[in-house]
Amino acid sequence: MTVLQGASAQAVTQAAQCLADGGLVALPTETVYGLGARADDDAAVAAIFAAKGRPADHPLIVHVLDAAHAAPFAAAWPESAQRLTAAFWPGPLTVIVPRTPGLAQAAAGGQSTVGLRCPAHPVAQALLAEAARLGVRGVAAPSANRFGRVSPTSAAHVAQEFGDALLILDGGDCEVGIESAIVDCSSEQPTLLRPGQLSRHAIEAVLGQSLQAPGLHAPKASGTLEAHYAPRAKVRLMSAAELQTAFTLVQPLSATGGPVAAVYSRTVFPAADSSAQWPHRRMPDNASDCAHELFAVLRALDDTQAPLLWIERPPDSPEWEGVRDRLQRAAAA
Incomplete structure (x- = not known):
């Protein structure tokens, strides 16, 4: 295990190079720590699923530096997504939009949609910027824990999960502490798939309409299985x-x-x-x-x-x- 201090520019560069080379990096965000790989490399993303023991059809969220870096992943950018990202990015909100065919196939779990988020954590922002400079278009990153277990909010938690097998970028304790809210913007009626710290009321105020409850045809999304976030007890x-x-x-x-x-x-x-x-x-x-x-x-x-x-x-x-x-x-x- 290698733990690098996220405040160090050299550490950020080393972590970004690891991502560019197809490796895994645990990175801090304001919500929880993520286990990241470059989203445009299906083989690198497959290593996330293997490390977590996560089903390959359970999609990941792609983390991007800003809306401009999100654009290549989106086959369309609905007005609801435009409104929400303008109001809440960077921040603890994921939008689901139609996915560009042939890009982030593994990260999306094979779905025709993709979840995108711009994290607010300064270390995550620095890492995404340096990774983008090295040609990494986005970083797929679920929570850095074994599948279905309690999410990590410190570098020490990540080390407990994965031991010596991982490069960890330490950015301190996560400010928010639970995962992002997820809004499906891929259909006409925006749907709240997962609540977060960002309130339903705040999201609806920006949209100018009520959020719908997930239906039978809602896309799969991270952290929405009936059983999840579970301790051993x-x-x-x-x-x-x-x-x-x-x-x-x-x-x-x-x-x-x-x-x-x-x-x-x-x-x-x-x-x-x-x-x-x-x-x-x-x-x-x-x-x-x-x-x-x-x-x-x-x-x-x-x-x-x-x-x-x-x-x-x-x-x-x-x-x-x-x-x-x-x-x-x-x-x-």
């Missing part, structure tokens, strides 16, 4: 009242670990006595702050070896939609 979502009751019925855990770990915000946590404690973490009441911490907390509690993870269900309000989505998919695993 079995996740059980509970209301605050259910969690409070459970705390009173189940004995605290031994100091060396036990059957239950807990994530909560509104619940009153039981006091630990001198000989026992629960592995637990209190989460912020603010949705953005909770999203920032979510995957790191799931990973930390997974490290306690607890096979069962109780999580207080987030509020049923618009700003929590992205967090709810990730937890519901984790619980379905």
Whole structure:
């Protein structure tokens, strides 16, 4: 494993050269860390699927420096995509548009559409700019973790996933903490395929129309399987009242670990006595702050070896939609 500091121009150049040569690079974005390969090289992209254990028909998102660099991948650029990218790029939004035939076939999972995103992280921007200078038109990059598991939000998380087999560009902890919102712009009615930190209301305000729910013919998109984002522990979502009751019925855990770990915000946590404690973490009441911490907390509690993870269900309000989505998919695993 080689960990390079993303603040170093030399490190960025080395990582960009690795991409240009058809290699894999773990790169930071503002959402989560991605496992990247040049999107115009199907053999390089195949190495992503192999490393993650990801089905080859489950598409990846292509990361680009800006809208001009996105253009070669798009057979058409619908007005909805124009509006959204003008408002939210660079940022945590992926648009799905018709794909240019013969380009990014493997990254798109064989579909006639492609997901495109311009990340806001300064290290990602520097890497994409240097890679473009070397002839790399875009970087296909799903989250840098084994398929279906908890996404990484630090370079250390990526190293835990892949050990010595990867070049990692360290850009610090990810600011957003959950993956981008994905909007399908390839049909007449824009459709929200995956919520993120960017709210449904903000997207609809720019579009001037309501987002549709995914239908039977919606394209496949990253992170939209029913079971995803899952720790090794079995996740059980509970209301605050259910969690409070459970705390009173189940004995605290031994100091060396036990059957239950807990994530909560509104619940009153039981006091630990001198000989026992629960592995637990209190989460912020603010949705953005909770999203920032979510995957790191799931990973930390997974490290306690607890096979069962109780999580207080987030509020049923618009700003929590992205967090709810990730937890519901984790619980379905």
